[in-house]
Amino acid sequence: MQLLADKPATEISLREVARAADVSHNAPYHHFSDRRGLLKTLAERSMAELVADVRAALEGAPDATAALIAGGQAYIRFAVERPHAFDVIYDPTVCIPGAPTATMAPLIDELETLLGGAVVDAGLRASDLTACWGLVHGLGTLAAAGHFRLDVATDSFESAARAMLAG
Amino acid sequence: MQLLADKPATEISLREVARAADVSHNAPYHHFSDRRGLLKTLAERSMAELVADVRAALEGAPDATAALIAGGQAYIRFAVERPHAFDVIYDPTVCIPGAPTATMAPLIDELETLLGGAVVDAGLRASDLTACWGLVHGLGTLAAAGHFRLDVATDSFESAARAMLAG
DNA sequence: GGTCCAATCTTGACAGTGTCTATTTGATTG
DNA sequence: CAATCAAATAGACACTGTCAAGATTGGACC
Numbered sequence: 001m002q003l004l005a006d007k008p009a010t011e012i013s014l015r016e017v018a019r020a021a022d023v024s025h026n027a028p029y030h031h032f033s034d035r036r037g038l039l040k041t042l043a044e045r046s047m048a049e050l051v052a053d054v055r056a057a058l059e060g061a062p063d064a065t066a067a068l069i070a071g072g073q074a075y076i077r078f079a080v081e082r083p084h085a086f087d088v089i090y091d092p093t094v095c096i097p098g099a100p101t102a103t104m105a106p107l108i109d110e111l112e113t114l115l116g117g118a119v120v121d122a123g124l125r126a127s128d129l130t131a132c133w134g135l136v137h138g139l140g141t142l143a144a145a146g147h148f149r150l151d152v153a154t155d156s157f158e159s160a161a162r163a164m165l166a167g
Numbered sequence: 168m169q170l171l172a173d174k175p176a177t178e179i180s181l182r183e184v185a186r187a188a189d190v191s192h193n194a195p196y197h198h199f200s201d202r203r204g205l206l207k208t209l210a211e212r213s214m215a216e217l218v219a220d221v222r223a224a225l226e227g228a229p230d231a232t233a234a235l236i237a238g239g240q241a242y243i244r245f246a247v248e249r250p251h252a253f254d255v256i257y258d259p260t261v262c263i264p265g266a267p268t269a270t271m272a273p274l275i276d277e278l279e280t281l282l283g284g285a286v287v288d289a290g291l292r293a294s295d296l297t298a299c300w301g302l303v304h305g306l307g308t309l310a311a312a313g314h315f316r317l318d319v320a321t322d323s324f325e326s327a328a329r330a331m332l333a334g
Numbered sequence: 335g336g337t338c339c340a341a342t343c344t345t346g347a348c349a350g351t352g353t354c355t356a357t358t359t360g361a362t363t364g
Numbered sequence: 365c366a367a368t369c370a371a372a373t374a375g376a377c378a379c380t381g382t383c384a385a386g387a388t389t390g391g392a393c394c
Contacts, residue, residue, distance in 0.1 A: 138305025163334035
């Protein structure tokens with residue numbers, strides 16, 4: 001996780017992890033089946049932290065509308081502030097949504113429940129979860145890649161969400 | 168580009184490209200500066216095709232509202248049908264938005280002009296480009312990763328766009 | 335105490351990869 | 365014809381993921 005703060009998961013090697021832990025180059029194989037096994041674990045931990053961030057934002061909001069906006073903005077902020085952690089969560093070569101890890105599956109469910117609940121509580125239809133999730137995911141990804149700034153992304157989400165609520 | 172249809176850019180090796188072209192393992196170095204140089208070229212070609220798809224969708228639409236929806240849906244469809252090409256376009260280790268390639272820069276501009284024009288023509292504010300781009304990007308990415316189906320993503324974009332137009 | 339066992343770590347080896355250097359080829363051009 | 369220059373080549377290096385086969389450990393049990 002420490003290495004993941006500085007470089008993309010793709011560029012993290014098992015031997016590098018071993019060196020950082022000051023053990024032999026093969027010690028990681030007694031803790032992870034594979035290089036992909038390591039990445040799976042990184043993805044699970046990252047997802048747990050993303051879910052925690054979103055939940056904290058939802059719980060800290062005064063009303064349902066504010067909760068939807070705060071939750072979405074927390075999602076976007078996570079993507080921008082921890083881009084490599086965010087990327088590894090959604091890397092399809094690491095975790096296939098159709099067949100997720102035993103640890104990952106409930107986290108995905110929880111994220112969907114949190115976001116879905118916020119969408120419905122704010123007065124939107126349940127099917128609008130797709131749009132809201134897509135919106136924060138795309139804004140977060142593009143902002144993380146540098147296509148626009150974080151505050152532009154969060155403001156943009158807020159006004160789009162309000163437009164959907166009004167419409 | 169042929170290899171990119173079957174596997175992510177990350178898993179394409181220069182030596183593999185050389186074998187596919189039936190040349191020595193070092194021949195690619197006379198056409199690309201670097202492994203990253205190859206990926207940059209793949210990103211540029213992919214971006215050109217994405218822009219072409221979006222433009223074709225815009226031009227084939229009967230009115231401004233239909234154009235916005237068709238353009239966004241073309242973007243989503245590209246992401247789902249050619250996920251590896253889509254990924255390499257937005258890979259920040261390949262092309263940094265702040266300092267894009269000479270070939271990539273005008274393509275990014277063109278995409279923004281196309282989408283921005285569609286947004287404004289349909290009656291939205293220019294600042295809504297961010298939300299629309301983020302929306303199709305996120306829906307495309309999540310659908311490509313398998314989090315929901317293509318038709319769910321395109322339908323979701325259509326109804327969200329109509330909601331924004333009505334609000 | 336002694337004995338087993340499972341985890342953990344180690345060294346050593348292998349093929350594959352990106353990249354550097356130096357050398358050869360082959361066509362274009364003066 | 366000779367010169368030149370781009371394109372391709374072979375060879376080498378460090379690095380990587382992964383496999384195999386031994387070490388070391390610490391506790392559970394007789």
